[in-house]
Amino acid sequence: MLCGLIGARIINKLKLPSVTAYLLLGILIGPSLGNLVSSDLLSASGFISNIVLGLIAFNIGQNFSRENFSRIGRAIIWISLFEAVGAWILVTSALFLVLRQSFYLSLLFGAISAATAPAATVMVVREYKSKGNFTDVLLGVVAIDDAWCLVIFALSLAISKAVAAHMSNNLLIIKVILKSIFEIGGAFVLGWVMSFIGSRFSKYIRTQAEALIYSLGLIFFTIGLSIFLHFSVLLACMFLGAGLVNIKKINLNFFDVIRTVDSPLYLLFFVLAGANLEIHLFKSIGFIGIVYLIFRPIGKLIGVHLGGHIANASEKIRKFLGFALVPQAGVALGCALIAKSEFPEVGGIIFTTIIATTVIYELIGPICTKIALEKAGEISISGQDASGLERRE
Numbered sequence: 001m002l003c004g005l006i007g008a009r010i011i012n013k014l015k016l017p018s019v020t021a022y023l024l025l026g027i028l029i030g031p032s033l034g035n036l037v038s039s040d041l042l043s044a045s046g047f048i049s050n051i052v053l054g055l056i057a058f059n060i061g062q063n064f065s066r067e068n069f070s071r072i073g074r075a076i077i078w079i080s081l082f083e084a085v086g087a088w089i090l091v092t093s094a095l096f097l098v099l100r101q102s103f104y105l106s107l108l109f110g111a112i113s114a115a116t117a118p119a120a121t122v123m124v125v126r127e128y129k130s131k132g133n134f135t136d137v138l139l140g141v142v143a144i145d146d147a148w149c150l151v152i153f154a155l156s157l158a159i160s161k162a163v164a165a166h167m168s169n170n171l172l173i174i175k176v177i178l179k180s181i182f183e184i185g186g187a188f189v190l191g192w193v194m195s196f197i198g199s200r201f202s203k204y205i206r207t208q209a210e211a212l213i214y215s216l217g218l219i220f221f222t223i224g225l226s227i228f229l230h231f232s233v234l235l236a237c238m239f240l241g242a243g244l245v246n247i248k249k250i251n252l253n254f255f256d257v258i259r260t261v262d263s264p265l266y267l268l269f270f271v272l273a274g275a276n277l278e279i280h281l282f283k284s285i286g287f288i289g290i291v292y293l294i295f296r297p298i299g300k301l302i303g304v305h306l307g308g309h310i311a312n313a314s315e316k317i318r319k320f321l322g323f324a325l326v327p328q329a330g331v332a333l334g335c336a337l338i339a340k341s342e343f344p345e346v347g348g349i350i351f352t353t354i355i356a357t358t359v360i361y362e363l364i365g366p367i368c369t370k371i372a373l374e375k376a377g378e379i380s381i382s383g384q385d386a387s388g389l390e391r392r393e
Contacts, residue, residue: 003029004267019117019270019329020362023355026274037275045272046341052269053334054223054237055262057150061191061241062255063143075317076140079307083141083325084114084148086303087296088156094295099287104160105346108339109288111156112354113296115149117329118142120362124324124369134376137317138324146331150234153335154184157342164343187231191239194222198240198254199247212257219258234334266330273333276340277355289353293360300325316376323372327365328358 007021029036092110095101121142125135158179198218205211219237226236244254301322308318336354340347373379 001264001267004271019120020359022267022270023274023359023362026271027277027279027355028274029271030275030277032277032279037272042272042275045276046337048265048269048272049334049337050223050227050233051220052262052265053331054219054233055258055265056146056330056334057234057237058219058241058258059255059262060143060146061238061243062245064147064238064242065245075308075311075313076137076144078311079137079304079313079317079321080141080144081148082307082310083300083303083322084145084152086301086306087113087299088152090295090299090302091292094291095288099291101288102163102346104163104343105350107156107160107163108343108350109292109353111149111153112332112335112339112350113292113299113328114145114152115328115332115335116142116145116300116325117327117332117362117365118146120327120329120365121324121369124366124373128370128373128379130373130378132376132378133314134316134321134378135373137313138321138372141321141325145325147238149331149335150232150238151184153338154187154232154235157338158183161342183231184235186229187226187235188239190222190225190229190231191236191241192243194218194225194236195240195243195247199244202254208257211253212261215254215257216261218254234331269330270333273337273355276337277352279352288349289356292353293357296328296357297322297326320372320375323375324369326361326368328354328361333358 003025004022007025008018011021011024012018028034031037031039031042088110090110091113092106095106095109096103121138124130125139198214202214205214219240222236222240223233225231226233241255304322304325305318307313308321332354336351340351343350370379
């Protein structure tokens with residue numbers, strides 16, 4: 001944690017996001033290089049990832065309030081859906097048809113490619129005090145983009161399991177589809193039931209310390225039930241957050257208290273993610289990584305254009321918004337960790353590829369976002385220093 005903090009301070013001087021420092025630190029201390037992390041700690045990374053991904057998904061759920069949806073509008077729904085599906089289809093097709101990879105491996109990569117990292121995008125928007133319709137649509141899209149990714153990944157994971165197990169007859173395919181619907185529907189029901197229970201008993205919470213314990217307990221209990229019932233942890237926690245934010249206004253306190261403790265957990269998650277990197281696999285991911293790096297942003301650009309056209313969005317949004325969706329981090333890494341545990345034979349390649357491409361995307365993503373905002377005419381260069389000072393404070 002101390003090294004992560006120091007690394008983040010150093011890399012912030014280069015105007016790069018902290019997550020890049022955490023990943024690089026993990027790579028340096030991992031078994032492939034420094035070998036300073038014990039195998040016991042690495043084996044616990046799956047447990048830690050479930051907790052952190054539950055927190056990330058819970059916070060994503062806050063964006064699904066009735067007020068946000070009325071403000072988000074038709075354009076954001078269509079654009080976010082098409083850019084996520086566009087990356088999913090294009091990456092899957094490229095790996096399957098061009099590189100002749102197995103269908104289930106291509107499908108998993110395609111599903112992971114749908115994710116976008118909102119943190120890096122929001123950081124650039126705040127740094128340059130960007131304002132306007134383009135910025136509003138961008139922030140709306142990144143807020144719900146990962147929700148589409150979670151649904152796409154849950155469906156793709158179930159189909160991939162079936163394909164990997166050579167389930168080819170119609171009866172088994174129908175069974176897999178029904179199982180996917182059950183996992184997603186079960187997560188929906190579990191999340192909303194837990195949000196109702198959590199809201200019902202929150203009136204007995206008196207202090208901030210009690211609120212923190214209660215909020216974390218509610219999220220952890222939802223994560224545990226999801227694992228026990230074989231539901232999607234990500235979706236269940238997302239629906240938990242959505243339920244709490246819509247039941248009554250006082251539940252915004254749940255999100256406020258979680259923010260007081262989530263930073264060190266995120267740091268730990270990203271450092272351990274970097275430590276899981278298997279450098280010796282880099283030689284076997286060359287073309288897969290290159291295809292993923294190229295076709296993911298292309299899929300998002302095409303999706304933004306099509307979604308914007310259907311929603312009658314402005315020309316600037318259709319042309320430039322896709323460039324601001326390049327960053328990729330938390331949810332993508334979490335999905336890659338799940339794929340690694342579910343498919344040991346190819347999981348190392350998937351995870352190593354996503355780690356490597358995430359580092360690259362996090363390096364170039366903020367630059368692409370800045371260019372998109374400049375092209376849209378909504379950037380305020382004069383506000384850079386003041387915003388940066390405010391963020392550090």
